[in-house]
Amino acid sequence: METLRRDLVIIGGGAAGLMAAAQISSLFLEEGNSYRPSILLIEKMMRPGRKIGITGKGRCNLTNARMWDEFSVHVHPNPNFFKNAFYNFSSADTMDFFRRLGLELTVERGQRVYPKSMKAQDVTDTLVRYVKRCKTVEISTEVSVDSISSGENFKLTLSDGSVVESRMVLIATGGLSYPATGSTGDGYAFAEGLGHTVTPRYPSLTALTPKGYKEQPAVLSGWAKQLCGLQLKNVSLSLMVNGNVAQEEFGDLDFTDGGIEGALGFRVSRKAVLSLARGQKVSLILDLKPSLSLSQLSERIKRESSTGNNNVKYLLSKLLPRQMIQPFLTIHKKSLQMQSNSKAVEELPKLLKNTQFDIDSYVGYERCVVTNGGVSLSEISQKSMESKLKKGLFFAGEVIDLDGDTGGYNLQIAFSTAALAARSIVDVFKRES
Numbered sequence: 001m002e003t004l005r006r007d008l009v010i011i012g013g014g015a016a017g018l019m020a021a022a023q024i025s026s027l028f029l030e031e032g033n034s035y036r037p038s039i040l041l042i043e044k045m046m047r048p049g050r051k052i053g054i055t056g057k058g059r060c061n062l063t064n065a066r067m068w069d070e071f072s073v074h075v076h077p078n079p080n081f082f083k084n085a086f087y088n089f090s091s092a093d094t095m096d097f098f099r100r101l102g103l104e105l106t107v108e109r110g111q112r113v114y115p116k117s118m119k120a121q122d123v124t125d126t127l128v129r130y131v132k133r134c135k136t137v138e139i140s141t142e143v144s145v146d147s148i149s150s151g152e153n154f155k156l157t158l159s160d161g162s163v164v165e166s167r168m169v170l171i172a173t174g175g176l177s178y179p180a181t182g183s184t185g186d187g188y189a190f191a192e193g194l195g196h197t198v199t200p201r202y203p204s205l206t207a208l209t210p211k212g213y214k215e216q217p218a219v220l221s222g223w224a225k226q227l228c229g230l231q232l233k234n235v236s237l238s239l240m241v242n243g244n245v246a247q248e249e250f251g252d253l254d255f256t257d258g259g260i261e262g263a264l265g266f267r268v269s270r271k272a273v274l275s276l277a278r279g280q281k282v283s284l285i286l287d288l289k290p291s292l293s294l295s296q297l298s299e300r301i302k303r304e305s306s307t308g309n310n311n312v313k314y315l316l317s318k319l320l321p322r323q324m325i326q327p328f329l330t331i332h333k334k335s336l337q338m339q340s341n342s343k344a345v346e347e348l349p350k351l352l353k354n355t356q357f358d359i360d361s362y363v364g365y366e367r368c369v370v371t372n373g374g375v376s377l378s379e380i381s382q383k384s385m386e387s388k389l390k391k392g393l394f395f396a397g398e399v400i401d402l403d404g405d406t407g408g409y410n411l412q413i414a415f416s417t418a419a420l421a422a423r424s425i426v427d428v429f430k431r432e433s
């Protein structure tokens with residue numbers, strides 16, 4: 001097969017690859033440049049942007065409208081690395097970009113930004129339509145990059161046996177989560193092959209599985225079955241690592257077949273997974289009544305029982321969602337059954353504020369939202385997203401060792417790093433044209 005020659009190959013047509021293609025196209029159009037480099041975007045799936053289509057429960061929380069000071073606390077492990085990229089293309093720029101292309105947006109609780117249509121597919125379609133209309137970047141689908149080597153140029157071998165030689169390469173292959181969308185971590189091997197260090201990777205924004213939650217890998221235990229499907233609102237969750245409080249969060253929590261997730265579970269999952277990987281003891285303490293102090297809660301229970309009914313189940317029915325009562329009794333069986341009813345009632349406030357789950361595992365890449373870890377930040381220029389080791393090699397998106405909390409931060413990381421890489425690449429083209 002003949003060798004194709006291109007000026008730039010973008011590997012991966014996800015959020016980062018598509019945004020890079022869109023930004024390169026728009027920078028060329030804006031400047032009315034007559035020089036047109038040959039750019040190829042290679043996406044291994046049938047259509048680009050598969051993962052965008054499942055984001056935000058199908059609604060796509062495409063960014064978060066917070067300013068840098070508030071935004072940056074949601075970026076890990078080193079928000080400073082991301083600062084340049086954010087200032088070059090911020091969440092306001094993301095919103096502007098999509099609005100100018102006709103996608104109406106809405107800002108919800110916590111400054112989360114969604115398309116007004118609430119359809120994630122509209123985000124992908126907007127990006128793909130724009131890239132196609134500009135005709136600066138050619139998109140090739142259903143073919144994957146299998147390997148990259150570098151000499152004077154980069155040499156990419158594709159799954160159909162063809163070879164592409166390119167002066168520049170942008171690796172935008174994503175992380176490892178939801179591999180069915182095409183994100184199978186190929187970029188890590190490419191980066192390592194080109195001399196880069198890849199930091200250890202872990203699932204993040206994932207369900208934490210309590211000890212005893214599953215009888216066998218796919219079978220929930222009795223109390224887990226009672227909890228599964230329960231959504232708790234306005235509770236607080238403390239992450240304990242080796243007996244010390246490592247993180248405290250307030251909000252909503254879901255019990256699923258994977259364990260504890262939802263906004264609260266996800267928020268503590270990054271630290272919890274890392275701690276488990278280090279062999280530390282991890283537990284979660286659930287406070288079901290965080291708005292009441294222990295003494296206020298005792299008063300409330302006393303008031304309820306003074307009406308004549310001081311049966312534990314009755315009192316719990318006044319304090320907890322119906323579906324939480326039976327599992328609560330099961331979890332606290334030892335504390336409640338060994339006591340007389342009046343002693344058990346005395347114990348209730350403490351138990352309601354302190355339900356402990358020892359965590360012994362977590363849901364893996366098949367269902368986590370993002371990958372923690374990736375191509376080491378120390379080997380990428382934060383000013384350009386270009387490799388410090390290999391000229392002409394760029395990175396964008398989740399393949400980099402950057403991840404965000406839930407709330408639109410991860411897509412913004414992908415968009416900002418892609419836009420910065422795009423600007424740097426266009427600068428190279430301009431210098432050379």
Ligand SMILES: Cc1cc2nc3c(=O)[nH]c(=O)nc-3n(C[C@H](O)[C@H](O)[C@H](O)COP(=O)(O)OP(=O)(O)OC[C@H]3O[C@@H](n4cnc5c(N)ncnc54)[C@H](O)[C@@H]3O)c2cc1C
Binds near residue numbers: 016049145146178414
């Ligand atoms: C269920 C779920 C919900 C989410 N919801 C949100 C949300 O609402 N808001 C938010 O900010 N973030 C969300 N995220 C995270 C966000 O989707 C990702 O962080 C983001 O998509 C990363 O963009 P990326 O372009 O780096 O990688 P990806 O979007 O994963 O794209 C990488 C692309 O590269 C392609 N590829 C990989 N290897 C090769 C190869 N060898 N050759 C050719 N192509 C290749 C893949 O097929 C894929 O299309 C969610 C993630 C999941 C899994």
